[in-house]
Amino acid sequence: MDLIEKAAAKLKKQEEKSLVEKAAEKTATADVTEEPVPAAKEESVASPGLTNTSLSQPASKRSRTVEINLDRLKAMHILTGESEPTVTAEEFRLVKRSLLLNAFAKGDKAVDKGNLVLVSSSQPNEGKTFCAINLAMSMAIERDLTVLLVDADVNKPDIPNLLGIEKGKGLKGLVDVVADENVDLADCLLKTNIENLTLLPAGRKHHQTTELLASGRMGNIVDEIAQRYPDRIIIIDSPPVLASSAASVLALHVGQILFVVEAERTEEHQLKEALSLVSSCKNISLLLNKAVSNFADKTFGKYYGYGHNHDR
Secondary structure (H helix, E strand, C coil): CCCHHHHHHHHHHHHHHHHHHHHHHHHHHHHCCCCCCCCCCCEEEEHHHHHHHCCCCCCCCCCCCCCHHHHHHHHHCCCCCCCCCCHHHHHHHHHHHHHHHHHHHCCHCCCCCCEEEEEEEEECCCCCHHHHHHHHHHCCCCCCEEEEEECCCCCCCCCCHCCCHHHHHHHHHHHHHHCCCCCCCHCCCCEEECCEEEECCCCCCCCCCCHHCCCCCHHHHHHHHHHCCEEEEEEEEEECCCCHHHHHHHHHHEEEEEEEEEECCCHHHHHHHHHHCCCCCEEEEEEEEECCCCHHHHCCHHHHCCCCCCCC
């Protein structure tokens, strides 16, 4: 009987050992296939979880941080947030104030999608991107306000290059998110060394850019960005209206347009034609750019001792 009991105990022990070994093997296999831990330099942010799209992802997503070249901005007379007071700074304080009043107006004065601001122009080279960046920088120094600067000029995405961001052309961005449901918006947003300023690059060129920007998915993305963060201003750098049909499509998604007009260059008929193409937006402000004032005694520069304004 002892021999039988010993044999049974030995068999049971072997079976138990086999189960442990199998469990160990299973654990080892799981360890091999497990996703690597994100690098220390990458920080986790909450996924936007866009409504009615497939962009809802796990709560933790990786977001890149990029360094804006502040010296480069200063050399181009672009605001940095830490610059000394300048004529440009004072001018954009005036420009942003009316836009902010519309963005956060309440009651009868509320503007639908007022925190979505499109910056455009009639033709190329009128300074719209310069103005979009300066507007974003000026707004980013506001307290209790965050700014998302979107480069929607897909054919000529100048924002990364102007900001001195390395390898700007290889960045995924807006078009990638709209075109591919598997691309998460959170993975395309770029946090910057400017407090309260985030960037969304244009992304890759696409042969159906206008159709993508006109899609319901684009509308959902823009609406979600605007609504999820009530303290956020979204500034969209658009292609010139007379150079790309994408501008008139983008106008459908925003509550305000800042329309840049180059002094001594943009003709009246061009301006009227361009404004008619973005008339779906009811709140359009004109910004005269590259103007040389003949009233030097009444400029900000003369009053504050900043010197004369520069061409942009």
